[in-house]
Amino acid sequence: MVFKRQPGPLGVGGPTVDTVLDAGAVRPGGTLSGRVELAGGTAGHDVEQVVLELVARVETAPGEPGAGESGAGESGDGEPGDGAGVVAFGRYPVGGAFRLAAGERREVPFSVRLPWETPVTELRGRPLGLTLGVRAEPAAGGDGDRSDPAPLRVAPLPAQEAVLEAFEQLGFGLRSAGLEHGRIGGTGQRLPFRQEIGLTPSARYAHQLDEIELTFLAVPDALEVVLETDKRGGPSSGGGHDALSRFTVPHTGPAGPQDWDDLVDGWIRESVEHRESYDCHAVFGHESPAPSPPSTPSVSSTEL
Template sequence: MVCKRLPGSPDVGGPTVDTVLDPGAARPGGVLSGQVRLVGGTVDHDVEHVALELVARVEAGHARDDGQAGQAGQAGHGDDGDGDGQGEGDVVFGRHTVGGAFRLAAGEHRSVPFTLSLPWETPVTELAGRPLGIALGVRAAPAVAGTGDQGESGPLTVAPLTVAPLPAQEAILEAFGRLGFGFRSADLESGRIGGTGQRLPFHQEIELTPPPPYAHQVNEIELTFLAVPGALEVVLEADKRGGPFFDGHDALSRFTVPHEGSAGPQDWNALVDGWVRELVEHRESYGSHAVYGHESGRLAGTGSDTGTVVGAGEA
């Protein structure tokens, strides 16, 4: 819950607003609910509406020229010109208007309930209850009549938003953990990934350290999830090690799976291991938009193994 001074009101004796989210983690593409609680100040205010903004802390993008965008099974990470590779800032990735016009009397307590849908590409902030270091939040911005303020001014204050992974995201991360990959870090990068259906102006990158069988070939693997209704696009990038006669370089591959367990593949370990082998060996045996699955809808690897990929990085 975050308390802030109502925009356009005096510093002393003005109304305040709290954003309160319902308990529990949300999921990408799921429903987020809560309420905005306002307390009137020393004078009456006419509130035209209450705007809710989804906010993310995003790092400036890094331009990359991999020369592979558009090839089958591969896509390049690229900067859209918004960043210079340094610094970070707050990005609004969703706006919703809740409640109609009302008068907030002096000293009055008023609650405005809300329910909204999160974008499918909403980043994941935790895995098995462990935070990944991603900062998301919900900001309430009341528009006050007669002040010219439409909720865009004032300091950024947000109610922290927790987002758990979709079933397929969780299964893929579990599979990486069982294959020996460790969690290094996660962040949000501005810019879009070429050749994908990405809609938000930023994307999440989860950096994984390789197990011994791949440690001599790659420094790390970066994992990005791009979800849409019914499917999950998985983008993998390997920072390949150089040798005495050649320089290191980045290799990229892209895959698509159903994001619901009822249509997902059963053997996630074998699937993810195949992805990594293709990425490292530069094969193109998988199509860029193929969906890999089995008839069984059971997700493999759910349960206590979820934290493996996180714990390995911490160790």
């Protein structure tokens, strides 16, 4: 899935704008740098401000609030009925007012910090199929056209990568990765959407689980890991409701446990036991009241 092309020139004979990112992937909370390139049209224009905008293609269920709409009040760019829209999740003024003469070329460099909850688009350099972009919006003469979004590559934090590698070592497989509209209740989630990574269970848990959906919610000094267990059908399946479990590890400084495989396997066992013990009565989910604080696994002071 890709972004649709935005209008190019800012009005007939107006300037054109392009967003160019520096090479390489950026991590959540890291610095994104690049430049906005403007080329004057047939007449001079007064550019009031250059604003950089982070955007994402987000999926929504039919009839769900926000379906086909942006979280920033922008009409969605998805095809009719496809349950997708472009959501803006960050805006940064990167250039002040200036006069762009006819035919003049000008560059506006920028360096901005990504939100800590920015979704991960690749793992070990392999794309996960998500669509993130960066576009520039120069307010020129009252016009508000934007550049085409430049594709944004986001690599995982070391702790995120360690968790995903542990799932792989434990026999779980990557089924899907997507962006879903809405927040997870009881967490400190800030963005209006969340990344969900679907994992197929290992042989050990195949009789108990159909899928685990993994969501990372990072803050400057910690990583909250949300596991949503999709239980196989049966009398205690809860009518399809999923159970959430939350765990927290640091991701900066001396942060890593000595054995990520054991830590993650403990998370899985706890999630399964929680589900089987409380069935649907202790389930908390998206936009629900906050549950009691989650347990925080102890971690050693080994570097990641």
